[in-house]
Amino acid sequence: KQEVTQIPAALSVPEGENLVLNCSFTDSAIYNLQWFRQDPGKGLTSLLLIQSSQREQTSGRLNASLDKSSGRSTLYIAASQPGDSATYLCAVRRSNYQLIWGAGTKLIIKP
Amino acid sequence: DAGVTQSPTHLIKTRGQQVTLRCSPKSGHDTVSWYQQALGQGPQFIFQYYEEEERQRGNFPDRFSGHQFPNYSSELNVNALLLGDSALYLCASSLVTNHRGTQYFGPGTRLTVL
Numbered sequence: 519k520q521e522v523t524q525i526p527a528a529l530s531v532p533e534g535e536n537l538v539l540n541c542s543f544t545d546s547a548i549y550n551l552q553w554f555r556q557d558p559g560k561g562l563t564s565l566l567l568i569q570s571s572q573r574e575q576t577s578g579r580l581n582a583s584l585d586k587s588s589g590r591s592t593l594y595i596a597a598s599q600p601g602d603s604a605t606y607l608c609a610v611r612r613s614n615y616q617l618i619w620g621a622g623t624k625l626i627i628k629p
Numbered sequence: 630d631a632g633v634t635q636s637p638t639h640l641i642k643t644r645g646q647q648v649t650l651r652c653s654p655k656s657g658h659d660t661v662s663w664y665q666q667a668l669g670q671g672p673q674f675i676f677q678y679y680e681e682e683e684r685q686r687g688n689f690p691d692r693f694s695g696h697q698f699p700n701y702s703s704e705l706n707v708n709a710l711l712l713g714d715s716a717l718y719l720c721a722s723s724l725v726t727n728h729r730g731t732q733y734f735g736p737g738t739r740l741t742v743l
Binding site for chain 1: 633662664669670671672673674677685687719721730731732733734735736737739
């Protein structure tokens with residue numbers, strides 16, 4: 519059974535710092551892995567999607583890496599800003615299209 | 630181009646009642662998935678609809694049922710509501726021919742069961 523874990527559950531850092539969010543999964547047989555952002559009371563916004571054959575994806579100040587063999591992914595945020603404050607969730611997609619989610623990391627960027 | 634829309638935004642029900650939530654997919658999308666997100670947790674997959682049929686189902690009881698209409702919109706029905714059904718219900722749409730499986734999410738419906 520696939521399980522997805524995100525550590526830490528919450529993180530508070532000063533503005534301008536670079537930071538890393540972690541995601542681990544128990545079954546390496548994944549189709550892809552996605553990182554999402556969720557703002558309070560709102561839905562989910564896809565940030566980055568990494569196919570199982572890829573090692574990393576980049577979008578602006580965000581970089582996501584994937585190591586299938588160790589069951590780990592990281593989301594790197596460079597030069598954090600207060601607007602980055604949100605909950606970040608990772609989800610792995612199995613071949614049957616179902617997404618399995620972590621519980622998220624609540625990120626607070628202090629001005 | 631309208632994104633995924635859901636209605637209502639908020640809903641309050643009492644135990645034992647029935648509820649229907651609605652979702653309109655992003656224009657051009659043909660597949661709709663429903664998720665339940667309890668407070669402080671990640672979403673849990675309920676089921677997915679394609680071509681008006683339930684294609685996959687997560688670990689949810691039969692009290693949870695759905696429907697997809699010819700215009701690809703979808704409904705989620707929950708019967709005999711329990712306090713534990715209180716959650717944010719998210720709808721996501723995708724295109725079956727998109728092998729990356731990219732899903733676009735609506736803002737969700739916040740259901741409170743008293």
